[in-house]
Amino acid sequence: MLSTHMPEIRTDSSAALHSSSLEAGWQRQGKLWSNLKELCDVLRIPSAAIHTDEELLFQHVQFKTGQRIHTIGQPFDTLYIVHSGFLKTVLIDEFGNEQVLSFPMKGDLFGVDGIHTKRYASEAVALSNCDLILLPFKKLTALGRAHVEFEHAMYSVMSRELVREQAMVSMLGALSAEARVARFLVNLSERYAEMGYSSKLFNLRMTRHEIGSYLGLTLETVSRTLSAFNEIGLITVDQRSIGIKDAEALKTLRRLPPSSSRAKQVASKKARPAAPQSGEQPDSDWGEFATA
Amino acid sequence: MLSTHMPEIRTDSSAALHSSSLEAGWQRQGKLWSNLKELCDVLRIPSAAIHTDEELLFQHVQFKTGQRIHTIGQPFDTLYIVHSGFLKTVLIDEFGNEQVLSFPMKGDLFGVDGIHTKRYASEAVALSNCDLILLPFKKLTALGRAHVEFEHAMYSVMSRELVREQAMVSMLGALSAEARVARFLVNLSERYAEMGYSSKLFNLRMTRHEIGSYLGLTLETVSRTLSAFNEIGLITVDQRSIGIKDAEALKTLRRLPPSSSRAKQVASKKARPAAPQSGEQPDSDWGEFATA
């Protein structure tokens, strides 16, 4: 996998991205510009308060399967919003191994990890042909100052990312292999539903290896677990094609309580008198854990 | 643990926090107000560009060991900056089990996860007496509009948090128990150094159980691993007291390469020709992984 078998790799994306006179070659697929409202809609941000007459435009860029959007250490200056397509973001360790961090898809923002050090901390690769909206960081901050709601929305999106990461940490730290795979499928299913695809039957865009890396498992374990779910009738599996048969069972599938839980449960109940914990966690996509 | 043994639990912090007439009781320890420059300094943000004559003040609040700063689901409106002391942030799963997400200490910002849903997604508990600076979210956004540098700095701090979480995910997904514990110790050591304490000899502020939860291990494994490091001479352990004997060895301690690495390594090298990966990741605290 990776992109070793891909013909052309754009390592110098920044060069091409900003030449506004030469992008004719990119026109073939996807649109070229979005206005602010469209951008907000994609990000699932309330665009009501935005002046719809605003005619600030955001450039799109297309990437083909296997192309790299940015690499680790590359100077940061723009964020990316997925308009269509599927990607992965990865860390590369000292042995050249990938660690998959996320699978951005429509409506997701990535590149945020570059803000801090001014260099991207991760690498983003297209898993399918992609249409991305460029959001130069300068433009973002300027927009934030112009539109209070937009500023708020950006903080909100970044916060959403953080919550998602927290859920990942929680999952990796506490759940069994089966539970992780089950959650992964449920999350994917819900994501597909949001995007208007079928939540019951879809194709995985990533390999078992990538899923394993994302979930902290080996590809064999992922494969075996999918097969096991298939046996039990929770799903159907045929290579990349997944059919969800019993979403509820998948959602509630968990590690058998670590036994030490029971005592704790009582203790914490007693000590947590007024926490409105039962309250909803509305709009939580990429589902968490404490709220399920 | 938890706070089951603590005498007084403040579940309604918001009520008390904002009554600016009654905080006399809190005055005993710690200061009460910081200006913008002090706030930036604590956050390790360049405060040079800030108007030092700015006389906007930020309230402090003190918490005692075991007290809860905020709970899951509680309405969000303020962020917290650690001025002194040690805390933990946790998620609570459906069985009442804690999942430790972070151990905020001096200079750390927490509460960010509340921005998205307007409710805190995690719970923060003081592991020692703490002095926290309150940063109302409203005030933050207003400041961002007034001072471009500050706005940038806030994005930067949030990005830093995200990178830290990514490093956690990476660690949980790919490292062995020994490697996790080793990294944990190294990170702590570096953090103590930054704060002006000894990096060679320090006390853990958290239990084995909390460390285990943070690292995705059981408390027994943590204890055993520390004992093993002690045997080998990498550290000395006596209950909460840790002495770092061989920081280098701890830093380089890793899982034996997963065997499949070697082939990949060649492949990725070939396909990644112009990545300025060797570039520095300056100022990365709470160390990552891909850059070590």
Next chain:
DNA sequence: CGGGTCTTTGATTAGGTTCAATAAGAGTGG
């Protein structure tokens, strides 16, 4: 068709959990 990647499945191993028992501290109250 052929070489590569990806996936599945089996056999075996090992790292980490679980269960259990003991010890060491810290706080409480007589």
Next chain:
DNA sequence: CCACTCTTATTGAACCTAATCAAAGACCCG
């Protein structure tokens, strides 16, 4: 101040989950 209790830490032994090693089949693309 000491006994009592509760929490925390250490260590051992058995078990089990997931990793590792291995092999064969499926798929894809040139």
